[in-house]
Amino acid sequence: MSIQLGPIQYGKAETRLVRIVRDTARHEITDLNVSSALRGPFEAAYLDGDQSNVLPTDTQKNSAYVWAKKLNPDPIEAYGLALAHHFVDDVPPVEAARIEIERYGWTRVEIDGRPHDHTFVRTGQEVRTAAITYEPAVTHVVQGFKDLVVLKSTGSHFKDFLVDEYTTLQPTDDRIMATSLTAKWRITDPAADLDWNGMYAGVKAAMLERFAELESYALQQTLWHMGRAALEAYPAIAEIRLVAPNKHHFLVDFSRFDEPNENEVFHADDRPYGLIQASAVREGASPAGDAWYSYTGLV
Template sequence: MSIVLGPFQYGKAETRLVRIRRDTPRHGITDLNVSIALQGDFAAAYLEGDQRTVLPTDTQKNTAYVWAKKMDPDPIEAYGLSLARHFVDDVEPVSGARIEIQRYDWTRVPVDGSDHDHTFVRSGQEVRTAAVTVEPSAFHVVQGFTDLIVLKSTGSHFKDFLVDGYTTLQPTDDRIMATSLTARWRLTDPAADVDWNAMYAGVKTVMLETYATLDSYALQQTLWHMARAAMEAYPAIAEMRLEAPNKHHFLVDFSRFDESNENEVFHADDRPYGLIHASAVRDDAAPAGAAWSAYTGLV
């Protein structure tokens, strides 16, 4: 019996990179948080402190910056793939790479009814994410988002649940259902011509429409149908995973006051919250490999 080195990886996390496109007076902006993790022949660095095969994380950061000049980092999925392949193909001890990216969206400031050429305001609520994994035998793109905060003020039931000796919750046919949605969807060995920005917008649209229109009997049910609808619309998606806190809105009890409260005034509570995990997968999906192995807590 002995103690041996287990799985390891290292890299540079959270490089905050802003790329301006200024070929014309109408500038463009891509605003990213890039994290890089490398796998490979680095055991000697752990066991003996020998760095001869270790590409410094500082170099990885430099490379991320230069790569954002060599190519347009929009879409982030293509940028991430190119950057990951560089490390695997060009740096000898590297056998695998994972690039995790957060993208913050900006919109143009309107001036006298027209969008301004070079002035932007941070927009939207959700953060778009990508996690690209290049392995020796396959590569994966996990597209997704975090922090999409949605709320339905009706159209949500919760009833007929299991009751035990610790149950005090009352069933309801009309409640607020709100969440801050994290969604991620996997494509393994995707074709070179995937339109990543169109897929992102389309998946989000389908998910929001399903969320809005489905009569909900549980957040579990809502999540499953959102995932299924998105995958039906986008056959290239092999698998989708959703994580959703049930952001509880409690009806404030007005019974001791001279007022009624017909699902009108709520307390939005912070903690605790229900936390629901759901996933959908094609029954013929390629293996996921390390696609879901998070490096940072970011994506």
């Protein structure tokens, strides 16, 4: 029986860096968690412990720092592309690189109604993410976010579902629908002048509008229409994937208190929860390759 070494890659996970732009008295902050992973002819390191082709993971960490200095890492997608190109184009024998980034939000402290130039408070509705996979033949950028908590207090139904002897859930024509949304959308070989920040804001706005306006008969239906909205708004997007844990809100039984509860007081239950996943793919879109594959599990 022959046993062979399978696919391999290695890198540096979760390099925390904060970049302050001090070009003027009004400073800007970009707060990142950066992971890198490299592919290439590294078999000897695994089979024989031969490190001659291995760029140390500590060097990858330092490269993330240096490229944050060379560039303003906003937008994070442009920074990730530049870092990936550095590893592949400048460091033989690296053949492919993947950069995964999380960005944490900050906003300015206001004093007497005016935003302060250099004092910030941690904020943000969600964590913005990016995953860049680069090799000379193709480039994939997966833009997205995680932990975007959204809720609509009406306009959601759940009824006419399959019932068996273990079903206890009651159908409803009016329920709270809430989720902590993760969304990722793939752009293949993006144009150099692509407005990453504009696309991010636009996709998020298109999906939230569809979430709010759609009369929903299932979270599955809602996710499908949100994904369609993103692809309709941005032709550069090849596909989008969404993950939505159902954050359940159960009506509290007020019968024992001799009080009505007309969809006003709910118990928020965090587990167990339904986990709904969906994707929307543009017809004729190029194959994803390794674009969705996570080296580190961060994105």
